[in-house]
Amino acid sequence: MRKAPSALLLSVLVPLAGAVPVLTPPQAAPRPVAPEVRSHALRGVELGVDREARRASFAVSSSARAAAPPVDEGRPAGRPEVLVSRRQVATFDLLGVTWQATSPEPDLTVVVRTHTDRGWSPWTALDPAVAPRPEEARAARPGTEPLWVGAADGYQVRVDVRTGSLPRDLRIDLIDPGSSPADARPQGRRPMQSAQAAAARPLVYTRSQWGADERLRRTAPSYNDTIKAGFVHHTAGSNNYTEAEVPQILRAIYAYHVKGNGWSDIGYNFLVDRFGRLWEGRYGGMDRAVVGAHTGGFNVDTFAVSAIGNFDKVAAPPVMVDSIARVMAWKLAMHFRDPNATTSLTSQGGGTSRYAAGAQVTTGVVSGHREVGKTSCPGTNVYTQLATIRALTASYLGTTMFSPRASSTT
Template identity: 30%
Template sequence: MKRRSLLRAAGLAAGAAAVPALGAAAPAAAAQGVRSVRTPRTRAKSVTGAAARAVRADFPVEYVGVSWNGPRRGAGIRLIRQDGSRGEWTALRPVCGAGADGDGTHPAQSVSVLVPAGGAAGYELRLPDGATGVRSTAIDTVNGPSTEVAVAAKARRLGDVEYITRAGWGADESLRFKADGTENTPQTYYPAQTMTVHHTAGANGDLDPAATIRAYYHLHAVANDWGDIGYHFLIDEAGRIYEGRYSGTDGIPAHDTTGKMVTAFHAAGFNSGNLGVALLGTFTDQSPTAAARDSLTLLLAALSAEHGFDPQAAVTFVNPVNGVTRNVQMISGHRDWLTTECPGTTLYGDLPALRADVAAALSGS
């Protein structure tokens, strides 16, 4: 397996050995043993058009995914409880500008959101005037019949940074495939150029983040028809790091064996060569937990070491698929690429300090 050395002539100090290369992953599962875990099978009901505005399901609805084209403001949801009563209307906070790259001439106009529903019987939606292409999906990743999968008995690592594999959070790999057995969006790989920070704009205080990630996976892969989850990595409030976009079975998440990065779907028009990390939650007027912030720092430091990035550099990104360019910081926020509130005003304001912290982790200070 070809892997690049951590210590680079490009100026990483000797202290950078504190952030080992990604190639220093844990041994293969066969060598370290496996254990069996049971994960609830995802149940979902997707509805389009006018019918998507009022939906009932024959299973407890734990999450509702909604997407539409048009205005971002003015959408709301009201849950229908199991006893038939209705909750209060609450505003939807969409995350926008995700999806495949396309030709780069028309950035995505679609918006999408995932909201927890707490086992509701159904829901009603209010969407802004002019909304088209409406789709809503009732999702249950908690209560369905479970399936047994084998996962590594010991934590997998990116250097010294532990992460949870796709199998570990319960990814159903069949969701990446169409009914005829062909892969919906086969992996493509390009050299990494930059890294982008997101928030999922979901609930804070999440008690079951793996279930939430399974819900995002279904929303992105199936309802949005991307073929996989949109991010390369996700981080929960406890600081646990989760493997995102599928990149093969070589044990090095987000990369192929030559060190190129798999293309994901987190910044439409600017995906290829752009690594996306999402923190679970909403950080518009509150900060991530200390554990999540620390894990974000260490993950970005490990990735910077692997690719020889200067975390505090300004760069010109060039999408190898469509030639679209953008002048950004090496560590940017989603709103630096497209019109969106992501990664939240508070988290976005912390990015200069984050860049400095990642640089300090690289230098061992």
């Protein structure tokens, strides 16, 4: 039998070769990751801290006091109550400072800087943490908001007392959030940028997708009867994180809120990264009115979305602003709230609240944390976008009915 010509063989084999499927490795499935939390006591003034570090920390502490409301400025910064420096500690990515609850509650200024392979960072003043509602606050420790620093091996902490006395059991909590192959590519698609049906549910990555270890949670979730307002926050910390680092940031905040602040769960209901991806926060059902720990004195009948990063000096990306509006529209639509309206809330007081317990406060249905709290949160560059967020929220709601009244029947 004659052999087929070479050209004929090629014409047969090439299409067959083209039909061979290209195999891609399976995508890593998310799994719970247990963060590591290490606590170091903070006490005394260490003479080994160099003069330049003392001078710079004093300047940042004084600036933080000047930025506070005059009634809270307290006594001027002078010799610190605590000044501690540590190097060559086990690597951590997030830190915060907490202390034992006492009455009357002291007002502290806490400034920190961290050491990496690039040297020391600038000093940063830590915002005070909010107070959860009384039922959750029983086991809570007062302290600061967490700060994401990313792969640090050392820290310096300065504490000045504005009012009151230095509290007991002052400590710094260092968080290593661990890693997972699924961090790099959580399953799902990016948020749509074109208008969909009014108040459509946006894509929100779940707790399981960011590797939440549900064994960390302390109690079952609590629920509000309704939602009257949504508060916009920022987490502070670095703005140059990667997509793959976001699940680690969420795990670190979760661990600090539970193990550091002593709360039952992560405080925010939702978070949004600089890439426009929305993430589920507190456990209990994204479509339910879960009580969070996000806005001191105003966690009842509200929810919160927090922008990951520090937006005091850096602009929020448009995709982040858009995603905030989309989750606002979805949540407010369930309770027939007009994003351009105001509402009345009852303050529970305490912590960073601007209002005493029992005060009736009128605020926007879409508000920034600073409107009811003694804080710069959500950062000037997000706060100035609230009008845009309200307008976008209204556009995604479309034509709808707001605040319906139940009619009586006989």
